[in-house]
Amino acid sequence: MINPHYDIDSGYHDGDLVEQDARAWLGVWKSIDDVPHRRRLQQCAHDLDADKAWSEFCEEYxxxxxxxxxxxxxxxxxxxxxxxxxxxxxxxxxxDPSDIEDHLVEQRSEAASDSTLHQTRFRPLCRLFEYLRYSTAYPHQYNPTIMAVLFGGAAHAAWRDRISTRLPESY
Incomplete structure (x- = not known):
């Protein structure tokens, strides 16, 4: 049974299974264009200490x-x-999500496989941005790493590896 409040035009079920899974993780904002300008990460860039955030992430997570x-x-x-x-x-x-994608494209040439790309480049950044998203100490309200999955490139390949154990064999 379909939820009566489901918005058929939402695009939630468009794309392949990898894109659908990424959209489910993203929540309300599926792309950077959906994010209100005042909520975009670039608005707070000057206020953040990246090394401190990384240390806190490593310490807690x-x-x-x-x-x-x-x-x-x-x-x-x-x-x-x-x-x-x-x-x-x-x-x-x-x-910006495009920065994540461009970085992963560069890193993909060094990775032995999409699994290696996922485990050694994508996953650490994705988990960092998830940590920041749920931390009250940081203004992050979306994960640009997961948004990059919807570009269909290197991030998509890494996310596909992440969910590969849940995909049908024919996929």
């Missing part, structure tokens, strides 16, 4: 990480993201 995970998976992802942001003039905590 990563208490169970092994030293290897901290250093080679999450740490490497943060260093690569920092380098990308410095080279492209992006504030590390306030990227």
């Amino acid at each position: 990563g208490e169970d990480w092994t030293e290897s995970t901290r250093k080679y998976q999450y740490g490497k992802a943060w260093r690569e993201w920092t380098t990308y942001c410095e080279q492209h003039g992006v504030q590390r905590l306030c990227p």
Whole structure:
């Protein structure tokens, strides 16, 4: 039975299963164009200390990480993201989804597979932005990493790997 309040024109079920799953995670705002201008991350870029936020994320979220995970998976992802942001003039905590996609496209050439891209580049950034989104200490109200999935490129491939165990074999 379809929920009587379901908006058929919402586009929620458009696209492939990967896009549908990403839309479900995104909540109200499915693209940067949906986000009111005053709520966009670029509006608060000058107020945020990225290194402090990263440290807090690692301290709170990563208490169970092994030293290897901290250093080679999450740490490497943060260093690569920092380098990308410095080279492209992006504030590390306030990227546009297209910045995330462009970064992942660059990183994809170094990754052995989409699974590696997901585990070592996409997942650390996605979890960081989810942490920021739910933290009352930060103004984040959306996750640009998940928005990047809807571009259909490298982020889409990484998210597809994430949900691959739940996809039908024929997909």
